[in-house]
Amino acid sequence: MSLNIVNNATCTFCGCVCDDIELHADEERIIEAKKACVLGKAWFLNHTAERLYPEALIDGKEATVDEAVEFAAELLDAATTPLVYGMSNITCEAQREAVGLAERLGGVVDSHTSL
Amino acid sequence: MLRITGGKVYDPLHGIDGQIRDICIHDGKVVDSVDGGRTIDASGMVVFPGGVDVHTHVAGGSINFARAMTPEDHRRTVAFIRSQTTRSGLGGMAPTTFATGYLYAGMGWTTVNEAAVPILSAKHTHEELRDVPIVDKSCCVLMANNEILLDLLEQGEMERARHLVAWQIWAAKAYGVKAVNPGGVAAWKWGNDAKQMAETVPGYTSLTPAKIVTGLAQIIDELGLPHPIHLHCNNLGAPGNISTTLETMKSLDGRRAHMAHLQYHSYGGDDWSTMRSEAPAMAEYFNQQKNLTCDAGAVLFGDTVTITADGPWQHLLYKLTGRKWGNLDVENETGCGIVPYTYRPSNLVNAVQWAVGLELLLLIDDPWRIFLTTDHPNGACFWRYPEIIQLLMCRDFRQECVTQLSEKARERVHLPDIDREYSRFEIAIITSAGPAKALGMPNKGHLGAGADADVVVYDEDEDIARMFGHPRYVIKGGEIVIEEGDIRATPEGREFLVQPSFDREIEDFLRPLFEETYTMSFENYPVEMHRIERPEISECIDVST
């Protein structure tokens, strides 16, 4: 089986954000993360491309992403002051979108920095 | 399609000085005629080409650091409430990105040049520029303290240096090259500075600021960049620094250069207590140097935040004021200092600075070579430009302001003796036609057929600051973006880039050095094209002619 090798991959486990990692991956998992530290290795090797979880849950029951998105929008829109929190382990592209959403909702946006 | 009819048109590039003309717009461009579409009746109104800011700091690590450092200002400033067409934002000393676009467009400025971008964080700058709506953008990449480049200049390896500069411009997706305190910021990494043009830069054996300036200016001309070297001289802000500035200009030896915020480089005196304006001497010399353009970097009294790659100067300013100080070192490339500041008429130094900016604007005789800037946010915020226009157009108002200065300050400046008043035609040059020409943007700064349809329509008003602060209509790329004081549309702006040619082998030279001295992967260094909003690559030109 051929391995997919990614050079200069970036590790987003901690704030150092090393970008010289060499990843070796098969279809489903990363089997080697060269140059990564102990924390980085654990981060890369602990995620897989397998379908381990349901794509979405509503009140604990399996649902489609479409249903979950629609219901999430309803809940957030119905709230007076919704909170958008976290932001630290998602991409900048997602963060930008999240700030725009919080603004439209008239809610609060906050990150781990406030802890 | 759009026709603006009956207005007094000021289009300096075509010598149109207030004559009544129709401006026709089709497909985002000015055209000779249109058939149909909306007509704006501009009878009794004034029509200008959209403003062009040749030197401002609106996006990237340094202004964003300034935003973080000034929450107290955000709370007292104008807030933009979100609407269905606009994002929310805050104005003030360091406006948020969305507000920056609305504020510029709101006073009729449609093109801005972000003047200081390190390659290492250029991705950040471009991401921010994407969030500055309406206006078109370009940026200048910082070079004069890049240690890999400085080594080549010291060794006299000009050929290789040229390929490196071209590679770096493209890596940063920049439009021009900015040199800030050549050699001085590199020395600041060791707590030093470089103040004399002919003295060796600390850490080097023979490299001087003068060699950096001339080497870079030569390379930029050889590459044929549409905008010449954008030069922030050594010894900024210091009493007596006119000698450094004149020496820098002489070392250019007839080569093209744009002298940034000349106000900060035109002082006499030996120390803070004897500091005085040397604007007349500066203007006299500058008037003869047809190879040079400059921008004013004018100061207005009030609160602002100063941000500059000139790290050592900012440390001095922190020591002088005792206020907050932020410092950013950008590895081997450059740095940045941030200090909030209040310019006061009662302060002798501030009074001199205020006068020098205006004196240069009034004493440099060719408006095509000096442009209106405040080096935003350093001298004042860009949204105060209308106040400067009033000071330039109205001698009586200016003299009234001079009376705020102490008697001692009035002896150090020349403003009270200057009677010149700018005409509207000249204002259109220093705010639009001139900077567009200096930036090498042939479709900006005029209203002839083929120009980008960036047009401002002002109500005639005796109150000059009000007139220029509140245009009746602003048209950007043919679209009405401001009408009757409301933001009507927020189109994305374009970004101008240049792609000078270089030998790919320069990467073989650069890669090992980079891997030895930088903390990131070489492959992750250049800005990817997909980060640029609506890129438009400008052609390089033949400078030798």
Add this chain to the structure above:
Amino acid sequence: MVLVDIRETKSVKASDIFLQIRPGKDFEVITILRALVKEQPVDESQVQETGLTLEQLQDFVDRMKKAKFGVFFFGMGLSMTRGKHMNSAALLTLAAELNAFTKFVAMPMRGHGNVTGADVIMRWQTGYPFAIQFGRGYPRYNPGEFSTVDLLVRGDVDAALILGADPGATMPQPAIDHLARIPTICLDPKVTHTSRLSRVHITTAATGISAPGTGYRMDEVPLPLRPALKSPYPTDEQVVRRIHEAVLKKPDWLQQGNRMALNQV
């Protein structure tokens, strides 16, 4: 390398000098260092409180002044213990003051992968780095009032969207209790503690592993992410955008028209 901590951690092995200070005495230590840098007299009893000797502190100051280029790296041990932001401010002041003698800088150590990106983006879009309230249609900032734990403990929010975080495992119990009370929506590559107390969980691709994009290093240098895996799940970016689009279809709670608030309160 000088390591300052309240206990002997694994990092001690990597350091040249280890200064073990008493818990909660960060501010005192930094203030004494500032005095010593300026050659001001310090009170012996105050030195004793810190758990260090005057000799140790003086030696530290001498080394800092002699360094060509010094850096303070500081983490949550400083900013989240007694004194909190006062400690950070004192350290930043010490770094600034050392520049009278040599080159010195200070940099916060950020724990989470892209928390810096969140700070940077919120700053350019809203002017503030975190704890931002949009209830009046424009950004307002007040840590303590608009910061998450405070909002949750007081019960001041009535829905929550949790992105790339697991507050259900880490926050104080009263905050978790409130999250469980209100409709919470959680996006995460795994089903987490927070997912279990949420009304909606959506599984997303893992940042930088199977989701592409950008992340900021703690010194604010942006880096591209190069995913090695193809996820069966959508990215956070895609899901947040879809929620945003779905919200945009609903009637806007704000009135039409451009408005400016000239005098914020």
